[in-house]
Amino acid sequence: MMQESGTETKSNGSAIQNGSSGGNHLLECGGLREGRPNGETPAVDVGAADLAHVQQQQALQVARQLLLQQQQQQVSGLKSPKRNDKQPALQQQQVATQQLAFQQQLLQMQQLQQQHLLSLQRQGLLTIQPGQPALPLQPLAQGMIPTELQQLWKEVTSAHTTEETTGNNHSSLDLTTTCVSSSAPSKTSLIMNPHASTNGQLSVHTPKRESLSHEEHPHSHPLYGHGVCKWPGCEAVCEDFQSFLKHLNSEHALDDRSTAQCRVQMQVVQQLELQLAKDKERLQAMMTHLHVKSTEPKTAPQPLNLVSSVTLSKSASEASPQSLPHTPTTPTAPITPVTQGPSVITTTSMHTVGPIRRRYSDKYNVPISSADIAQNQEFYKNAEVRPPFTYASLIRQAILESPEKQLTLNEIYNWFTRMFAYFRRNAATWKNAVRHNLSLHKCFVRVENVKGAVWTVDEVEFQKRRPQKISGNPSLIKNMQTSHAYCTPLNAALQASMAENSIPLYTTASMGNPTLGNLASAIREELNGAMEHTNSNESDSSPGRSPMQAVHPVHVKEEPLDPEEAEGPLSLVTTANHSPDFDHDRDYEDEPVHEDVE
DNA sequence: GCGAGGGTAAACAGAG
DNA sequence: ACTCTGTTTACCCTCG
Numbered sequence: 015m016m017q018e019s020g021t022e023t024k025s026n027g028s029a030i031q032n033g034s035s036g037g038n039h040l041l042e043c044g045g046l047r048e049g050r051p052n053g054e055t056p057a058v059d060v061g062a063a064d065l066a067h068v069q070q071q072q073a074l075q076v077a078r079q080l081l082l083q084q085q086q087q088q089v090s091g092l093k094s095p096k097r098n099d100k101q102p103a104l105q106q107q108q109v110a111t112q113q114l115a116f117q118q119q120l121l122q123m124q125q126l127q128q129q130h131l132l133s134l135q136r137q138g139l140l141t142i143q144p145g146q147p148a149l150p151l152q153p154l155a156q157g158m159i160p161t162e163l164q165q166l167w168k169e170v171t172s173a174h175t176t177e178e179t180t181g182n183n184h185s186s187l188d189l190t191t192t193c194v195s196s197s198a199p200s201k202t203s204l205i206m207n208p209h210a211s212t213n214g215q216l217s218v219h220t221p222k223r224e225s226l227s228h229e230e231h232p233h234s235h236p237l238y239g240h241g242v243c244k245w246p247g248c249e250a251v252c253e254d255f256q257s258f259l260k261h262l263n264s265e266h267a268l269d270d271r272s273t274a275q276c277r278v279q280m281q282v283v284q285q286l287e288l289q290l291a292k293d294k295e296r297l298q299a300m301m302t303h304l305h306v307k308s309t310e311p312k313t314a315p316q317p318l319n320l321v322s323s324v325t326l327s328k329s330a331s332e333a334s335p336q337s338l339p340h341t342p343t344t345p346t347a348p349i350t351p352v353t354q355g356p357s358v359i360t361t362t363s364m365h366t367v368g369p370i371r372r373r374y375s376d377k378y379n380v381p382i383s384s385a386d387i388a389q390n391q392e393f394y395k396n397a398e399v400r401p402p403f404t405y406a407s408l409i410r411q412a413i414l415e416s417p418e419k420q421l422t423l424n425e426i427y428n429w430f431t432r433m434f435a436y437f438r439r440n441a442a443t444w445k446n447a448v449r450h451n452l453s454l455h456k457c458f459v460r461v462e463n464v465k466g467a468v469w470t471v472d473e474v475e476f477q478k479r480r481p482q483k484i485s486g487n488p489s490l491i492k493n494m495q496t497s498h499a500y501c502t503p504l505n506a507a508l509q510a511s512m513a514e515n516s517i518p519l520y521t522t523a524s525m526g527n528p529t530l531g532n533l534a535s536a537i538r539e540e541l542n543g544a545m546e547h548t549n550s551n552e553s554d555s556s557p558g559r560s561p562m563q564a565v566h567p568v569h570v571k572e573e574p575l576d577p578e579e580a581e582g583p584l585s586l587v588t589t590a591n592h593s594p595d596f597d598h599d600r601d602y603e604d605e606p607v608h609e610d611v612e
Numbered sequence: 613g614c615g616a617g618g619g620t621a622a623a624c625a626g627a628g
Numbered sequence: 629a630c631t632c633t634g635t636t637t638a639c640c641c642t643c644g
Contacts, residue, residue: 404618423633447619453635460634467633 246275398435405451409458413471420468
């Protein structure tokens with residue numbers, strides 16, 4: 015139908031979407047709360063205005079539809095007069111029944127409107143002023159009716175008028191058939207049903223409701239404003255409120271016309287609610303895509319752009335291998351950890367994984383960006399997911415994070431368990447691995463200390479272990495640069511998503527400021543390695559280099575960075591947090607990372 | 613197929 | 629005797 019052609023889609027974009035996306039929709043969606051102060055932002059007003067526009071558009075289509083229905087029934091419905099003539103008593107009986115049905119319709123409409131209002135308020139699309147009655151029709155009525163709609167309303171009205179004058183008491187609308195066309199029965203019905211409505215439309219017919227409305231908001235009526243009747247399509251000038259009330263009772267009494275208009279408005283509301291539901295669904299899908307997939311049991315338990323998480327587990331890597339290769343190079347890569355992590359990975363899913371024999375695939379051997387790290391630290395703290403880092407790298411980080419760059423074995427253990435939920439289980443296995451690595455790798459030097467033996471890191475030896483293989487991937491470098499910019503907003507998004515999934519939420523401070531300084535160092539470190547390889551592979555490297563490098567002129571390592579070098583920043587970032595469970599261990603201060611590099 | 617790097621398991625020894 | 633720490637060996641896996 016024609017009403018579907020332009021109005022709906024158009025209104026979709028103009029009103030709801032604009033309203034919801036009015037300001038930082040993605041990042042704010044988690045922050046939208048019912049308790050939002052009224053009129054806090056102009057965007058709210060815009061959303062209400064747009065909403066009214068939607069109503070106009072939808073009212074137009076509904077009105078057109080009503081007109082069509084009327085015309086059709088006027089042509090075909092010639093039997094009812096016969097019936098009325100034969101049984102006037104039955105007609106009276108029908109009147110009562112019809113009134114009941116009508117009031118039910120009105121109640122339904124009222125409920126819909128109220129729900130709609132609540133929804134809008136929740137979404138922050140609409141602000142109800144404290145003193146303003148919660149009447150959803152007001153925004154529509156206040157100067158929002160375009161000429162075309164008014165004309166349609168008048169057409170609806172005139173159609174009914176014609177109907178009445180012809181003596182056809184039957185109604186052309188399914189709703190209006192439940193009503194009477196004469197004024198007398200309508201008044202009766204009002205008396206019989208004083209609680210017929212509270213939405214302001216029908217209240218005008220109810221003396222009791224009227225008086226209540228006056229008491230609460232003297233001279234305030236959703237259908238009256240600026241000396242004009244705001245009944246859709248009316249705009250009759252009323253000098254004062256009393257005359258407005260008279261006008262309401264006389265011109266907008268309970269009759270076919272009024273009920274038809276009510277029905278139109280009801281459908282408008284319904285359309286809006288449908289649209290709102292759609293947009294809610296869309297929003298949810300967006301959030302799900304960007305943050306956390308709420309329920310995806312079959313999703314591969316891959317946290318981060320653990321691209322490198324190929325090393326994580328067989329099941330994980332096999333589950334979604336196709337997503338791995340391109341992930342590291344996409345600017346959105348830092349987001350991925352958040353999306354799949356907390357909700358997807360469960361204890362059972364991770365512990366059903368057998369012995370973990372895997373390592374970094376050089377194919378996907380890309381340093382995890384700093385933004386990943388900043389987010390992943392929270393992820394790994396709460397999700398029992400094996401970090402995609404080698405034991406050696408983790409040990410190194412643990413040691414480098416320490417104030418004195420040395421740790422006892424037990425302190426290394428504690429660091430593991432504190433930073434990674436994964437290492438809170440199967441202690442015998444991984445502890446053995448830690449010891450094994452400490453002894454095996456030359457880079458770990460055991461030093462006799464006053465309090466016993468401590469372990470330190472020989473950076474030179476560590477970096478000798480294996481050359482980095484991320485060479486020739488300029489997009490990676492770009493990604494690392496952009497990832498820094500992503501970090502802060504994504505942290506907020508992460509927290510929102512974590513809150514949504516009932517995951518322990520850490521303060522922004524824990525992930526934010528202390529992290530950033532380390533992130534800078536981390537990025538420098540990553541860039542050092544990456545740039546070196548880029549330089550080695552690409553002869554031309556001088557002017558087009560990474561801006562990061564220009565900003566942070568740090569030394570480029572002699573040795574190519576190990577891919578796991580990327581985790582280096584991890585530890586630096588993670589130091590910002592203190593898990594209450596393991597705080598007894600030691601106080602990890604976030605500190606410059608450069609020492610380990612230098 | 614080979615070597616490198618990594619993970620896991622286990623045996624062993626020394627110290628507390 | 630037990631636990632912790634540290635070393636070493638063996639085996640397996642993945643990847644280039």
